[in-house]
Amino acid sequence: xxxxxxxxxxxxxxxxxxxxxxxxxxxxxxxxxxxxxxxxxxxxxxxxxxxxxxxxxxxxxxxxxxxxxxxxxxxxxxxxxxxxxxxxxxxxxxxxxxxxxxxxxxxxxxxxxxxxxxxxxxxxxxxxxxxxxxxxxxxxxxxxxxxxxxxxxxxxxxxxxxxxxxxxxxxxxxxxxxxxxxxxxxxxxxxxxxxxxxxxxxxxxxxxxxxxxxxxxxxxxxxxxxxxxxxxxxxxxxxxxxxxxxxxxxxxxxxxxxxxxxxx
Amino acid sequence: xxxxxxxxxxxxxxxxxxxxxxxxxxxxxxxxxxxxxxxxxxxxxxxxxxxxxxxxxxxxxxxxxxxxxxxxxxxxxxxxxxxxxxxxxxxxxxxxxxxxxxxxxxxxxxxxxxxxxxxxxxxxxxxxxxxxxxxxxxxxxxxxxxxxxxxxxxxxxxxxxxxxxxxxxxxxxxxxxxxxxxxxxxxxxxxxxxxxxxxxxxxxxxxxxxxxxxxxxxxxxxxxxxxxxxxxxxxxxxxxxxxxxxxxxxxxxxxxxxxxxxxxxxxxxxxxxxxxxxxxxxxxxxxxxxxxxxxxxxxxxxxxxxxxxxxxxxxxxxxxxxxxxxxxxxxxxxxxxxxxxxxxxxxxxxxxxxxxxxxxxxxxxxxxxxxxxxxxxxxxxxxxxxxxxxxxxxxxxxxxxxxxxxxxxxxxxxxxxxxxxxxxxxxxxxxxxxxxxxxxxxxxxxxxxxxxxxxxxxxxxxxxxxxxxxxxxxxxxxxxxxxxxxxxxxxxxxxxxxxxxxxxxxxxxxxxxxxxxxxxxxxxxxxxxxxxxxxxxxxxxxxxxxxxxxxxxxxxxxxxxxxxxxxxxxxxxxxxxxxxxxxxxxxxxxxxxxxxxxxxxxxxxxxxxxxxxxxxxxxxxxxxxxxxxxxxxxxxxx
Numbered sequence: 001x002x003x004x005x006x007x008x009x010x011x012x013x014x015x016x017x018x019x020x021x022x023x024x025x026x027x028x029x030x031x032x033x034x035x036x037x038x039x040x041x042x043x044x045x046x047x048x049x050x051x052x053x054x055x056x057x058x059x060x061x062x063x064x065x066x067x068x069x070x071x072x073x074x075x076x077x078x079x080x081x082x083x084x085x086x087x088x089x090x091x092x093x094x095x096x097x098x099x100x101x102x103x104x105x106x107x108x109x110x111x112x113x114x115x116x117x118x119x120x121x122x123x124x125x126x127x128x129x130x131x132x133x134x135x136x137x138x139x140x141x142x143x144x145x146x147x148x149x150x151x152x153x154x155x156x157x158x159x160x161x162x163x164x165x166x167x168x169x170x171x172x173x174x175x176x177x178x179x180x181x182x183x184x185x186x187x188x189x190x191x192x193x194x195x196x197x198x199x200x201x202x203x204x205x206x207x208x209x210x211x212x213x214x215x216x217x218x219x220x221x222x223x224x225x226x227x228x229x230x231x232x233x234x235x236x237x238x239x240x241x242x243x244x245x246x247x248x249x250x251x252x253x254x255x256x257x258x259x260x261x262x263x264x
Numbered sequence: 265x266x267x268x269x270x271x272x273x274x275x276x277x278x279x280x281x282x283x284x285x286x287x288x289x290x291x292x293x294x295x296x297x298x299x300x301x302x303x304x305x306x307x308x309x310x311x312x313x314x315x316x317x318x319x320x321x322x323x324x325x326x327x328x329x330x331x332x333x334x335x336x337x338x339x340x341x342x343x344x345x346x347x348x349x350x351x352x353x354x355x356x357x358x359x360x361x362x363x364x365x366x367x368x369x370x371x372x373x374x375x376x377x378x379x380x381x382x383x384x385x386x387x388x389x390x391x392x393x394x395x396x397x398x399x400x401x402x403x404x405x406x407x408x409x410x411x412x413x414x415x416x417x418x419x420x421x422x423x424x425x426x427x428x429x430x431x432x433x434x435x436x437x438x439x440x441x442x443x444x445x446x447x448x449x450x451x452x453x454x455x456x457x458x459x460x461x462x463x464x465x466x467x468x469x470x471x472x473x474x475x476x477x478x479x480x481x482x483x484x485x486x487x488x489x490x491x492x493x494x495x496x497x498x499x500x501x502x503x504x505x506x507x508x509x510x511x512x513x514x515x516x517x518x519x520x521x522x523x524x525x526x527x528x529x530x531x532x533x534x535x536x537x538x539x540x541x542x543x544x545x546x547x548x549x550x551x552x553x554x555x556x557x558x559x560x561x562x563x564x565x566x567x568x569x570x571x572x573x574x575x576x577x578x579x580x581x582x583x584x585x586x587x588x589x590x591x592x593x594x595x596x597x598x599x600x601x602x603x604x605x606x607x608x609x610x611x612x613x614x615x616x617x618x619x620x621x622x623x624x625x626x627x628x629x630x631x632x633x634x635x636x637x638x639x640x641x642x643x644x645x646x647x648x649x650x651x652x653x654x655x656x657x658x659x660x661x662x663x664x665x666x667x668x669x670x671x672x673x674x675x676x677x678x679x680x681x682x683x684x685x686x687x688x689x690x691x692x693x694x695x696x697x698x699x700x701x702x703x704x705x706x707x708x709x710x711x712x713x714x715x716x717x718x719x720x721x722x723x724x725x726x727x728x729x730x731x732x733x734x735x736x737x738x739x740x741x742x743x744x745x746x747x748x749x750x751x752x753x754x755x756x757x758x759x760x761x762x763x764x765x766x767x768x769x770x771x772x773x774x775x776x777x778x779x780x781x782x783x784x785x786x787x788x789x790x791x792x793x794x795x796x797x798x799x800x801x802x803x804x805x806x807x808x809x810x811x812x813x814x815x816x817x818x819x820x821x822x823x824x825x826x827x828x829x830x831x832x833x834x835x836x837x838x839x840x841x842x843x844x845x846x847x848x849x850x851x852x853x854x855x856x857x858x859x860x861x862x863x864x865x866x867x868x869x870x871x872x873x874x875x876x877x878x879x880x881x882x883x884x885x886x887x888x889x890x891x892x893x894x895x896x897x898x899x900x901x902x
Binding site for chain 2: 001003005006008009010012013016017019020043044045046047048049051129135138154155156157158159161163165181
């Protein structure tokens with residue numbers, strides 16, 4: 001078993017635990033490289049089909065390439081796709097900096113979707129290596145009744161035993177690729193031949209390392225136009241993955257405030 | 265964290281393989297964990313561009329001198345409190361390893377987070393302040409590393425600058441911690457004097473610690489080995505689920521040890537059912553050929569339809585795990601409320617869960633104390649050994665046989681409250697069913713019952729010592745025999761003289777005593793006899809076990825003679841001895857007799873004669889279908 005095999009086996013184990021122990025789950029499909037790998041892993045875990053919905057909380061501000069990708073692969077992969085809208089920006093905390101406010105809008109959209117379907121588990125593609133606060137996450141991460149994350153009172157989690165009993169009305173976040181890195185995602189995408197949105201590959205000296213809303217995501221300088229070249233680039237760079245995400249850099253604690261409120 | 269700068273091994277395009285090792289840094293609060301981590305990142309050239317400058321700017325803005333530990337204190341909450349509250353993972357490279365570094369909090373308040381972090385580690389660095397020396401949390405973390413199964417431990421003695429780089433001070437600490445770890449069966453891979461703040465001994469030797477000739481911290485990390493999947497052990501595939509998405513019925517799970525392939529003869533524990541693996545299923549290509557080894561998540565189909573459920577274990581015939589309802593475990597406890605004898609819990613062994621009762625607690629101590637006194641209950645952040653009785657049989661291994669399956673966690677109110685190692689699987693141990701071919705009797709049950717005029721039964725007399733169980737049992741035996749029946753008396757004390765002579769009076773032994781009594785009695789009942797068992801059998805749980813074994817043949821009679829009367833009778837002199845303190849583990853003068861709640865019959869022998877009591881039993885046996893009523897019997901034969 002090589003490194004990618006180990007990561008894959010662990011993720012499949014997590015998917016099967018979530019499906020066995022929770023009543024109603026959905027996978028949050030952001031259309032990005034990480035959630036595409038997740039869908040692939042789910043199909044491996046369940047022998048070809050994903051036996052729960054793919055939920056896309058749509059800000060309406062994604063790149064056209066992303067919508068085309070969603071419509072095409074939603075069908076090709078036979079997903080039970082649920083697209084849910086976000087509320088207008090006026091409904092969101094005006095004290096947040098602009099990009100964080102925009103992201104918080106997505107959190108509100110997520111809360112509305114949760115209320116609509118009554119999911120007790122949401123599968124999310126966050127990774128420990130992305131961002132400092134995500135590094136502190138559990139694989140099964142309880143959320144409060146308001147969808148909030150209590151970083152001070154996280155339950156113990158060890159030996160692949162997960163806390164899977166959310167209180168009535170609350171839900172769990174499940175993180176099947178928490179232990180993966182950005183390079184792992186690319187190496188696996190290449191090995192398994194998983195489709196990607198072309199925005200990740202270099203065009204005119206720039207590419208997107210991470211895809212979010214159009215107005216708060218910027219491309220980075222890069223000449224990597226294949227996955228192999230991306231892997232070489234990652235080997236050499238010291239620039240963080242979310243450098244192109246405006247919301248991470250507005251204030252020291254903007255991202256944590258978002259996550260405590262229920263942002264991914 | 266966004267400090268990742270290097271992809272992990274096989275992800276590199278040129279295919280070089282560098283082992284990835286996960287390291288946890290543990291130790292007492294403020295002994296310098298975060299400083300060491302910050303320094304390690306700097307020394308190995310692992311910091312992202314601008315990170316150090318950004319943090320120095322933040323420090324300046326806050327008007328405090330820069331500290332290496334700020335690198336880790338990425339959360340606002342941490343900076344406010346000045347302590348690390350959760351595990352953080354950081355990656356960097358040494359010469360020959362990709363290191364995933366797990367920083368775990370040293371504050372006692374956050375032991376659950378230390379455990380969460382350390383449980384993922386292949387190796388550990390235990391850090392000790394040279395000035396403060398070994399502290400309670402140092403010892404506690406050392407003990408937990410042992411319980412979590414982390415075998416590779418490097419000890420770092422930090423802040424050597426504060427003891428003038430004294431080799432004597434270093435040696436004293438080194439000796440103390442080595443003795444502590446050796447006592448737990450852990451041999452430190454190195455004990456290294458350093459100053460994390462200044463860099464001495466982290467990546468390079470300096471003249472200030474010129475007397476030290478061992479490895480630096482980076483060299484010690486380079487020598488750690490990644491955990492290997494347990495392919496050489498017997499097959500253990502705990503079942504996570506059975507999927508029927510299409511016409512395949514797929515048994516899914518992760519191979520914890522050993523390997524399997526299509527065509528293997530397997531046994532499904534704890535039921536002991538036997539089958540053959542038909543295919544190993546996968547996606548997108550299926551089925552897959554070749555052996556699948558430990559660590560893989562797989563799906564198999566079988567050559568026959570069997571009832572299998574989540575939590576069962578697929579093993580190879582001949583090397584199956586033991587089936588048990590009782591086990592002993594060494595655990596750590598994280599819940600606010602101490603764990604006490606009699607507590608009801610939920611136990612998880614892999615995907616298997618079972619309700620459980622704590623039947624005994626031993627060696628409950630605070631592992632942080634130097635010489636701990638034993639407690640009756642296991643307090644928060646303490647450790648101990650417990651005997652638990654499970655309401656469902658489970659299949660498991662002692663951790664010495666299989667470190668992956670020989671461990672469990674305990675849940676209270678849906679939240680993980682503790683965990684530990686399975687030390688032994690004592691009672692309920694059975695030979696693997698494949699080796700047993702029970703020989704059925706040549707006589708049919710109805711041939712016997714036609715002769716005896718009764719069905720087989722287990723009449724179980726429970727009650728305090730001297731309550732009159734044996735007297736009643738003998739009277740009943742005589743009466744049934746006189747009527748042409750086939751009663752057989754099984755007296756608890758009589759069996760202890762022979763069959764059960766290996767058993768004492770500890771809780772586990774008492775349980776096993778009852779289990780054997782029940783098994784023998786059930787065998788007799790199945791062959792048409794009425795087994796009359798007279799045994800104190802004070803534990804409700806044990807009697808429930810007996811009822812499960814005997815099933816519908818079980819008739820429980822509570823001989824409910826008042827305790828004062830029993831003590832006054834005292835024909836064997838036991839009460840007297842117990843009062844004098846010369847008879848240990850005697851049931852009767854304490855509150856340790858758990859009276860039945862739903863016995864088939866309750867008899868107080870202080871208010872009726874032996875004959876009257878025997879009449880009542882006879883009536884009960886008639887109305888419950890054991891003894892044939894002549895009239896009914898006649899009617900049946902017309």
